[in-house]
Amino acid sequence: MSAQQDIKVIEDHEFIKYSHVHYEHSEMIERSQKFYDWMETRRSVRDFSDKPVPKEVIENVIMSASTAPSGAHKQPWTFCVVSNPEIKKQIREAAEKEEYESYTKRMSEEWLDDLKPMGTNWEKPFLETAPYLIIVFKRPFEFDPEGKKHQNYYVAESVGLAAGFLITAIHDAGLVTLTHTPSPMNFLAKILNRPENERAFLLLPVGYEAEEVYVPNNRRKSLDEVAVFYE
Secondary structure: OOOOOOEEEEOOEEEEOOOOOOOOHHHHHHHHHHHHHHHOOOOEOOOEOOOOOOHHHHHHHHHHHOOOOOEOOOOOEEEEEEOOHHHHHHHHHHHHHHHHHHHHHHOOHHHHHHHHHHOOOOOOOHHHHOOEEEEEEEOOEEEOOOOOEEEOEOHHHHHHHHHHHHHHHHHHOOOEEOOEOOOOOHHHHHHOOOOOOOEEEEEEEEEOEOOOOOOOOOOOOOHHHHOOOOO
16 A cells, blocks of 8 residues: 555544546546547457467457456455367367257247347357466455455346446456356366356456458447437
């Protein structure tokens, strides 16, 4: 902690003085528009290049994700990063086994019809092609050094926020990703030998897009369709 920080003690807990950068209204509008325009270019990509990505970039996007707010500041997440080809192969085989069951037996006709415009099926080659897989685990509880169990709070909401930060950071770094949720995902904890207090939440392949990629020509909802203003 910096010696120059303004610290106040409230009920035996330290608080540091906070100030944020403010902008003129015109600059606020310009910055928010530019950010929206940039985010509008984000797409889910299923075709990846195997071109290497610096590990430092992955470290940075994970640390950015870890700035997300969380219930009681418990930060109930673990980001497992897989680049080992053999482990990626194991994950692909296990994921495709579950996905095959889902596509052929578990999914309703309505669900399958809704997926058709996405151009997806049970085969997931990107799990081996992408240079990195980031598996996000949620932690519903913790164990202290004495083995006592302690609850975390708003775990799904907290980890969901961190995942959103992660996707944004990946896009900002000039990389692409895809939210992959094979169901059930228990195999991920087993393959990665995770502790009993961790549950797989989301799998993100991360890397560059393949040399030639086409994505679904989907429209996003307009502001009027997603927001209600009470003025």
